[in-house]
Amino acid sequence: MPELAPELGAEFSGPDESGHFGPYGGVFVGETLVRAVTELAEAYASLSAKPAFWREFDADLADYVGRPSPLYLAERLSEAWGGARIWLKREDLNHTGAHKVNNTIGQALLAKYMGKTRLIAETGAGQHGVASATVAARMGLECHVYMGAEDIVRQAPNVYRMKLLGARVLAVESGSRTLKDAMNEALRDWATHVDDTYYIIGTVAGPHPYPRMVRDFQSVIGREARRQFLERTGALPDALVACVGGGSNAIGLFHPFLGDRDVAMYGVEAAGRGLDTTDHAAPLCAGRPGVLHGNRTYLMTDEHGQILDTHSVSAGLDYPGVGPEHAWLKDLERVRYVGATDTEALEAFHRLTRLEGIIPALESSHALARAGRLAAEMKREQNLLVNLSGRGDKDIEAVARLEGADFGTAR
Amino acid sequence: MSRIAPCAARAREQGRGLLIPYLVAGDPDDDTTLALMQELVARGADMIELGVPFSDPSSDGPAIQRGVERALAGGATLAGVLALVRRFRERDGQTPVILMGYLNPIEIMGYGEFTAGCARAGIDGVLVVDMPPGEAGDLPALLAGRDIDRIFLVSPTTTPGRAREIIEYTSGYLYYVSLKGVTGAALEDRESVAENIAGLRELTDLPIVIGFGIRDEETALAMNALGDGVIIGSALVEKIEALPPGATGRPEAMGEAAELIGRLRRALDRDTFHGGHLSGNHDGKRVS
Numbered sequence: 001m002p003e004l005a006p007e008l009g010a011e012f013s014g015p016d017e018s019g020h021f022g023p024y025g026g027v028f029v030g031e032t033l034v035r036a037v038t039e040l041a042e043a044y045a046s047l048s049a050k051p052a053f054w055r056e057f058d059a060d061l062a063d064y065v066g067r068p069s070p071l072y073l074a075e076r077l078s079e080a081w082g083g084a085r086i087w088l089k090r091e092d093l094n095h096t097g098a099h100k101v102n103n104t105i106g107q108a109l110l111a112k113y114m115g116k117t118r119l120i121a122e123t124g125a126g127q128h129g130v131a132s133a134t135v136a137a138r139m140g141l142e143c144h145v146y147m148g149a150e151d152i153v154r155q156a157p158n159v160y161r162m163k164l165l166g167a168r169v170l171a172v173e174s175g176s177r178t179l180k181d182a183m184n185e186a187l188r189d190w191a192t193h194v195d196d197t198y199y200i201i202g203t204v205a206g207p208h209p210y211p212r213m214v215r216d217f218q219s220v221i222g223r224e225a226r227r228q229f230l231e232r233t234g235a236l237p238d239a240l241v242a243c244v245g246g247g248s249n250a251i252g253l254f255h256p257f258l259g260d261r262d263v264a265m266y267g268v269e270a271a272g273r274g275l276d277t278t279d280h281a282a283p284l285c286a287g288r289p290g291v292l293h294g295n296r297t298y299l300m301t302d303e304h305g306q307i308l309d310t311h312s313v314s315a316g317l318d319y320p321g322v323g324p325e326h327a328w329l330k331d332l333e334r335v336r337y338v339g340a341t342d343t344e345a346l347e348a349f350h351r352l353t354r355l356e357g358i359i360p361a362l363e364s365s366h367a368l369a370r371a372g373r374l375a376a377e378m379k380r381e382q383n384l385l386v387n388l389s390g391r392g393d394k395d396i397e398a399v400a401r402l403e404g405a406d407f408g409t410a411r
Numbered sequence: 412m413s414r415i416a417p418c419a420a421r422a423r424e425q426g427r428g429l430l431i432p433y434l435v436a437g438d439p440d441d442d443t444t445l446a447l448m449q450e451l452v453a454r455g456a457d458m459i460e461l462g463v464p465f466s467d468p469s470s471d472g473p474a475i476q477r478g479v480e481r482a483l484a485g486g487a488t489l490a491g492v493l494a495l496v497r498r499f500r501e502r503d504g505q506t507p508v509i510l511m512g513y514l515n516p517i518e519i520m521g522y523g524e525f526t527a528g529c530a531r532a533g534i535d536g537v538l539v540v541d542m543p544p545g546e547a548g549d550l551p552a553l554l555a556g557r558d559i560d561r562i563f564l565v566s567p568t569t570t571p572g573r574a575r576e577i578i579e580y581t582s583g584y585l586y587y588v589s590l591k592g593v594t595g596a597a598l599e600d601r602e603s604v605a606e607n608i609a610g611l612r613e614l615t616d617l618p619i620v621i622g623f624g625i626r627d628e629e630t631a632l633a634m635n636a637l638g639d640g641v642i643i644g645s646a647l648v649e650k651i652e653a654l655p656p657g658a659t660g661r662p663e664a665m666g667e668a669a670e671l672i673g674r675l676r677r678a679l680d681r682d683t684f685h686g687g688h689l690s691g692n693h694d695g696k697r698v699s
Contacts, residue, residue, distance in 0.1 A: 018545070027543060027545070028541045028542060028543070028546055029543070030564065031563070031564040031565060031566040031568070031569060031577075031588060032470075032567070032568055032591055032592070033568075034573070035570060174476055174480075175466060181467075183469075184467050184468070184469040187469040187470075191470065191591065192591060192593065193591075194591050195591075290515045290518050290519055291514040291515045291518050291541065291542075292467060296518075299515070301515060301519060303519065304519065305465070305489060305515040305517070305518065305520065306466040306483065307467050
């Protein structure tokens, strides 16, 4: 736990007992699921009060995931952008290649203690699906992953990884055939198999207690980063930057720093083809509050309350909602939410690859793109910490396709 | 008072089960829905539940999802559903109409504008699937202020303590979800329905109607024997899906959809005649 972090003010101490962050969050689910989410909230409250639970979590993160993940000073990238020093929190080096596994390790422990034998998950880019299939394999649990038919095409390598790990990947053909529809289908599955099934939500959204629980598991990112930064530089970074789809890697980095008022924070949404078009996935920048998937939060919704189709080059950010704590942090003006376009993200993807020898996930490339612009406006002695939430191996085929390169001989 | 309580009281007096068809409003277009509403009433429907189309119907099974997609493709909106009910009311001032849907369209319209619109249209009850009473904010009070009933769901997973809380918020009728799952799934555990309804009878005098998984005479009779009536949704929406092109808006072309409701009406009425409904539950178990 973060010995050095200041106490959080009351405004940042959410959620309240009923799962609300100010007006956001809550439990907006059909009656069949109310008991399941209530039992989950009770189980989490009870287990998370036990130091032994966190010892087991920490041990798994150390021995299985490979934590702590390094803090890396990207000197050539900093030089190229000509401003603040860029530091990368290397979540891409985790087992399975992204921050997602921090959460699935925690929720799998919870499933085990609750006696559930069947795991279900939704996935967009496939990273959360892979992280779920991974913990299911390790614990000998049945695993079913719902994935939009559209995303199955975009992320074929991850689909095969999940199958290798023994999971069943179920193609979702309804609605826009992407992440939001996969989540609808997972909720339907949960209502149908509510007695023996544990639903591992992959982000800080959904009904209470998910936004809080997933945040707690992902906060290991910010706790480590804060300690590492103090050890390396004797001070805190001037600003944090992370991409926001549902927002789990961002909240994981931000949360332990919320009380550090001098640390600025930027959440970067997928601006797609531009925030002035309708082809983006940026509810905090260009949406409005509404209710979807169990919580009240900012959404991409039309004037009739229908959820809009979103667009992003990155499947992991292609979601019309966002975690309710982000909605609250936006209203409190503690975090600034901004966008990076597909083109900007792709540029940043190549920059990091060529200058530092690190291929970033397209999701994380959005954070990098914005970090570049911020860094250029900052002084050379200032420090910018970017969450490199995942590695880009899963994306190279998509990048080759987008840029018209022949995959076999790309560039 | 809305039209629901008098309608339920009449049925209770006559000892007949309530028959409540569910249609997705605007599936595949408003004229078809309007023609069907009128035709279903003519075939013996006591009330009509109208589904408000929402892009992400996460409590609904495939049949209703497809109905919703057809309605949205035809441009259905919440405001359009209210206008549709106004048209229905021009010719039918008596049959209760209940809106069933998800919260986001109501949230975006605004609770005040929504309840005013419902009152103008002649809506009798509102059921918001993903809004448990604890998250309802001032919507129940706004609806009550307009004499519109607040319908909530009780499911096989609802604990007795929670059922008490839900009943406090509920007026009109209590909607009992017959199974663990989504609309249109298979009805398997009938014994648990019987037990749970008996438990609910101890807690309330509200009519209890049963829905999810009722598709034919057999399931309708079995469930009607336990409750005060049945809601039939997915099976009806499947018939609408199968309507031939060109049938839209023509009552005489509503064939199988209308016939399904007619058959169920006759079955429930035969049941009344033979005393099955009356002797099956009601008066013996109701706490006065």
